Amino acid sequence: MSIRPFRRLRTALAVSGLGLWLAVPALTAMAAALTSDDGAATRARAVGAVLALMLLPAVLLAPIAGVLAARVDRRLMLIITDVLRLVILVTVPLVNTLPWTMAAAFLVACLGLLWAPAARASLPALVRDDEHRAAARRSAARVLSGPAPVAALLFAILALIADGTLGRDTRHDLPIYVTAAVLLMSAAVVAAIRDIPATEPINVPSPLKVIFQGPGTASARGLGLAVTAVSLTVAAIVAVARVHTGELGGGDAGYGSVLTGLALGLGFGVFLGPRVLVPFSRRRLLGLAVLAAAVTLGVAALVQNLVVVVFATGLLGVFAGVAWTNGTATLADPDAPDDTRPAAYLRSVAAVTATVVFAVVPLIAGAVGSHRIDLGGGVYDFDGTGAALLIAVIVGLLCGVFAYRRLDDRRDIPLVPDLRAALRGEIYTPPEQIAAAVARQPVQRGQRGVFIAFEGGEGAGKTTQARLAAIWLRDHGYDVVTTHEPGATKIGMRLRAMLLDRDTTGLSDRAESLLYAADRADHVANVIKPAMERGAIVVSDRYVDSSLAYQGFGRQQRVEDIARVNAWATGGLVPDLTVLMEIPPSSGRDRLSAPADRIESLPDEFHERVRAGFHALAEADPDRYLIVDATRPQSELSREIQYRIREILPDPVPAGTEDATSTFPVITDF
Numbered sequence: 001m002s003i004r005p006f007r008r009l010r011t012a013l014a015v016s017g018l019g020l021w022l023a024v025p026a027l028t029a030m031a032a033a034l035t036s037d038d039g040a041a042t043r044a045r046a047v048g049a050v051l052a053l054m055l056l057p058a059v060l061l062a063p064i065a066g067v068l069a070a071r072v073d074r075r076l077m078l079i080i081t082d083v084l085r086l087v088i089l090v091t092v093p094l095v096n097t098l099p100w101t102m103a104a105a106f107l108v109a110c111l112g113l114l115w116a117p118a119a120r121a122s123l124p125a126l127v128r129d130d131e132h133r134a135a136a137r138r139s140a141a142r143v144l145s146g147p148a149p150v151a152a153l154l155f156a157i158l159a160l161i162a163d164g165t166l167g168r169d170t171r172h173d174l175p176i177y178v179t180a181a182v183l184l185m186s187a188a189v190v191a192a193i194r195d196i197p198a199t200e201p202i203n204v205p206s207p208l209k210v211i212f213q214g215p216g217t218a219s220a221r222g223l224g225l226a227v228t229a230v231s232l233t234v235a236a237i238v239a240v241a242r243v244h245t246g247e248l249g250g251g252d253a254g255y256g257s258v259l260t261g262l263a264l265g266l267g268f269g270v271f272l273g274p275r276v277l278v279p280f281s282r283r284r285l286l287g288l289a290v291l292a293a294a295v296t297l298g299v300a301a302l303v304q305n306l307v308v309v310v311f312a313t314g315l316l317g318v319f320a321g322v323a324w325t326n327g328t329a330t331l332a333d334p335d336a337p338d339d340t341r342p343a344a345y346l347r348s349v350a351a352v353t354a355t356v357v358f359a360v361v362p363l364i365a366g367a368v369g370s371h372r373i374d375l376g377g378g379v380y381d382f383d384g385t386g387a388a389l390l391i392a393v394i395v396g397l398l399c400g401v402f403a404y405r406r407l408d409d410r411r412d413i414p415l416v417p418d419l420r421a422a423l424r425g426e427i428y429t430p431p432e433q434i435a436a437a438v439a440r441q442p443v444q445r446g447q448r449g450v451f452i453a454f455e456g457g458e459g460a461g462k463t464t465q466a467r468l469a470a471i472w473l474r475d476h477g478y479d480v481v482t483t484h485e486p487g488a489t490k491i492g493m494r495l496r497a498m499l500l501d502r503d504t505t506g507l508s509d510r511a512e513s514l515l516y517a518a519d520r521a522d523h524v525a526n527v528i529k530p531a532m533e534r535g536a537i538v539v540s541d542r543y544v545d546s547s548l549a550y551q552g553f554g555r556q557q558r559v560e561d562i563a564r565v566n567a568w569a570t571g572g573l574v575p576d577l578t579v580l581m582e583i584p585p586s587s588g589r590d591r592l593s594a595p596a597d598r599i600e601s602l603p604d605e606f607h608e609r610v611r612a613g614f615h616a617l618a619e620a621d622p623d624r625y626l627i628v629d630a631t632r633p634q635s636e637l638s639r640e641i642q643y644r645i646r647e648i649l650p651d652p653v654p655a656g657t658e659d660a661t662s663t664f665p666v667i668t669d670f
Helices: 004-034 040-060 062-071 074-095 098-125 130-145 147-165 173-191 207-213 218-247 251-272 282-302 306-331 342-368 384-407 415-423 431-439 462-475 490-500 509-533 544-554 559-570 585-590 604-620 634-646
Strands: 371-374 379-382 450-456 480-484 537-541 577-582 625-629
Touching: 004 040, 004 074, 004 098, 004 130, 004 147, 004 173, 004 218, 004 251, 040 062, 040 098, 040 207, 040 218, 040 342, 040 384, 062 098, 074 098, 074 173, 098 130, 130 147, 147 173, 147 251, 207 342, 218 251, 218 282, 218 306, 218 342, 218 384, 251 306, 282 306, 282 384, 306 342, 342 384, 450 462, 450 509, 450 544, 462 480, 462 537, 462 577, 462 634, 480 509, 490 509, 509 537, 509 544, 509 559, 544 559, 544 604, 577 604, 577 634, 585 604, 604 625, 625 634
Parallel strands: 450 537, 450 577, 480 537, 577 625
Antiparallel strands: 371 379
């Protein structure tokens, strides 16, 4: 933005883009006005024809326009297309006939097809270094699409002004003249720029060719079906919006309000798409957004209230924007040229679908006509536009269901718990899946010793109860080894410093999981296994389940992956008993006396996910777990833990003693 020609050109393109989008409602409103005396069916067909003609060049003539735009001076191309468009638009109210309005719509769209690639290539050409050129490309894309909500709102305001100041025969001319004035301003600003380099290449693929060649992958075909469904719903409401709002008493102002709601919703949905329900599967979200868009279109079709229609259309735009941004983000390859990127397939599908819908839906609306339905206690006026929208809803739902089933990458996960967990910021993993993942790992238990692990959240009292259990076991004559994780070995102490020091920054979640697994591998090899091989009882403060709960559920990584890594690190060694000290995270952290370490200082949401993870693990393997309420008095906890430990204790007299003395120990007199 520090480059003055860049700022000027960006402003000019934004103004020209405003004119490009403003021409759509202006010309469709003119078509509706010219057929106002011919009935709703004729108006619907006229508006649909104008919309289809404005999109048809992008489907049929895109490569030709791209070649012409690449061969003509960029600055000259921008000026010429703006001037010719304003001339054509000015003639529309002067001629004042439907055939010329339709022809003007087609010509304006053809000129816009020349303007768009030149505009997209002009801004990056004014930037020299590659880093800023990429930002300039993004800026150009925003300039082309960003003025759409402003254009829709401006049209609604102009319609209100025209209704209050102009006569019935001239009120539809004002938006067209304002569009022409906007294009004149853009041409004047571009003319003030001396030169626009032709360094940025122009490559415009043919939508029909891209669709004929196919997406290249089965995944892209599923996404193409989803984009077809969402394009159908959006195009259907646009195709009948002018006639539908007219039947609801909204006129051009209501038409502009519906388009404003749709454009704002689309923009918000595109922004919201990558940011909403982050733990949730993007493919699942795409399928659900498509279905939600179709359902919302049904609301707009059935509820005969203009305010409800406007809000429903805005919500439809949000769902469509979420679906579009997730679909394109799934396939986009930023390093591939536009004609080979799978995202080009989705754009082509959207363009062709919208063109067909613009042509067909108004015909359906005209064929159905208006009907009055007797509901017993009242009547319901069922018009053709509502019927056409309901047909679009049915087709959209069918396409959406097929697309969802094809795209669903978590078919073994129930949808409702998965969605509920995502709303809480968590990744849902069913307890039975955790049990199956752990069961698939090799399990090795001590041949002679016993292994007891104490688990739980921060401040639950694991260390205290592990120490008391070890003292009780020693008092009963057992060889006991107490240990902890992380940091039970020399290597582990170094890893502990890295993992828990609050000064450790930039450590990725995967690296953290692997460091804990490395500490555990050294811990098992040098402490736990040697002790168990000599018949000792090992009492450990934390073990594998802590990684599954903290790095799996807390960090929202795949629990199965962490279980697999730790099974390899430990040789499949699993505790004979795991004591889970259960306490609310807020209460547990209030007990901490020392300053919080790197893990303890994480937010409450993280520790709530950890607590839920421990519960899921316990539900998946209830025979190995003892869950105790850590908020109870310490003495009660110790008695409950000791009672459970007794069930797995070996005989304290060393094995083989009775065999060596013929059933009784040797007694020697002194």
